[in-house]
Ligand code: HEC
C-alpha cells in the first residue's frame with residue numbers, strides 16, 4: 001500500500017513538472033502570436049480612425065492631394081522623409097508625434113495638419129493615435145507597388161459674375177481651404193468630411209447656438225476664430241477645440257470670406 005502511494009505521488013510530481021516545462025517552452029511562441037494578433041487589431045482599428053479623420057486631406061489610400069496635403073503611402077515617405085528633415089528617432093515616433101501635435105501652418109500646402117491628440121486638445125485618445133500610426137506603417141511593405149487613386153481635378157474658380165453664394169460654394173469646395181475634407185454637406189457629393197459638424201442646415205442652426213449672435217455673425221466667427229465657441233455636435237461625438245484650423249482669417253480675402261458666409265447662410 002505504502003509503495004503504491006509513493007509511486008502515485010512520484011508520477012504526479014513528474015507529470016506536473018512535465019506540464020510546466022511544456023507550458024514554459026510554448027510561452028515565447030504564444031507571446032509572439034498574441035503580439036501579432038494585437039498588431040493586426042491595432043491596424044484594423046487604425047483603418048477606421050484614418051477613414052474618419054484623415055482621408056479628406058491625405059486621400060482614401062494615403063495618395064495625398066496635391067497642394068492640400070502630402071502623400072503618406074509612398075516610398076519617399078518611408079525611405080527619405082526622416083533623412084530629409086534630419087529626424088533621428090524612429091518612423092513610428094515621427095508619425096505619432098506629428099499626428100498628436102499637428103504642424104503649424106506651412107507654405108507648401110494650403111491645409112494645416114491639425115493637432116489630433118486629446119493631450120493637445122484634439123479628438124483622439126493615445127491608443128487611437130498609436131492605431132492610426134500602425135495603419136500607416138502597414139503601407140510600408142506595399143508602398144509604390146500598388147496603383148493608387150489619382151486625386152480628382154481641382155475646382156476651377158468661377159467668373160466673378162456668379163452670385164456671392166455660388167462663389168462662396170466654390171471657396172468651400174476648393175482644395176485650398178479643405179473645408180470639404182472635414183465637413184459634410186448632404187447635397188454636395190464632394191463634401192463628405194466626418195471631422196467637423198455636418199453643415200447641411202447651418203444657415204438655420206447658426207442663429208440658435210450663441211445667445212445674441214445672428215446666424216451670419218456666428219458663421220463668420222466660426223470660420224475666423226473657431227476656438228471662440230466650440231460647436232456641440234461632431235459626427236463621432238462632441239466636437240473638440242484645435243481641430244479646425246484657426247488661420248482662415250489670414251488665408252482668405254475679405255471677399256472670399258463674405259461669399260463663404262453668404263453660401264453657408266443659404267444652407268437652410
Ligand atoms: C485638414 C487637412 C489634414 C487632415 C484632416 C490631416 N492632415 Fe496630416 N497633414 C496635413 C498637411 C498640410 C501636412 C503637411 C504639413 C507640413 O509639411 O508642414 C500633413 C502632414 C502629415 C504627416 C507628416 C507627413 C510628412 O511627410 O512629414 C503625417 C504622418 C500625417 N499628416 C498624418 C495624418 C493623420 C494620421 C491624419 C488623421 C488623423 C491626418 N494627417 C489628417 C493635412 C491634414
Ligand code: HEC
Nearest residue numbers: 114177178179182195196197222226229230231239243244
Ligand atoms: C481639419 C478639419 C476642419 C477643416 C479643414 C475645417 N473645419 Fe470647420 N470645423 C471643424 C471642427 C472640428 C468644428 C467643430 C469645433 C469648433 O467649433 O471649432 C468645426 C466647426 C465649423 C463651423 C461651426 C459649425 C456648427 O455646427 O456650429 C463652421 C460654420 C465651419 N466649421 C466652417 C468651416 C469652413 C467654411 C471651412 C473652410 C474654410 C472649415 N470649416 C474647415 C473642422 C474643420
